[in-house]
Amino acid sequence: MAIVVGDDEIPAWATLDMSAEHCYTMLREKFKLDEDAVQDIFLLAQHSQRGHEYANMVVAKLLKKRQHHEVLRKPSAIVHVSCKNARHFLGQDF
Numbered sequence: 001m002a003i004v005v006g007d008d009e010i011p012a013w014a015t016l017d018m019s020a021e022h023c024y025t026m027l028r029e030k031f032k033l034d035e036d037a038v039q040d041i042f043l044l045a046q047h048s049q050r051g052h053e054y055a056n057m058v059v060a061k062l063l064k065k066r067q068h069h070e071v072l073r074k075p076s077a078i079v080h081v082s083c084k085n086a087r088h089f090l091g092q093d094f
Contacts, residue, residue: 031062037076040083047090054086 018026020042027038045055058079065072072078 027059031066031072031075033079034076037079040079044083044086051086051090054083054090058082058086 024038024042027033027041028035033041041055041058044058045052061082062072062075062078065078
């Protein structure tokens with residue numbers, strides 16, 4: 001997916017701010033996360049600045065495993081546990 005700026009196309013990876021739609025699609029298609037896991041990440045990111053940082057760490061964990069060619073049998077479970085731990089550190093159980 002490219003972004004058109006004037007007559008030029010900028011690849012999606014060249015932007016600093018991704019739209020919610022792009023993030024949702026990436027999480028669902030690239031990582032094969034279920035709807036609840038994606039919701040966990042979005043809710044964590046919306047909680048606070050620190051929650052946003054934790055959400056980024058969860059996605060970074062998935063990217064690292066993918067980069068090292070690890071087979072993710074249950075990626076949604078990884079996300080659920082990671083988000084639960086992050087909520088614990090934030091002092092929230094939402």
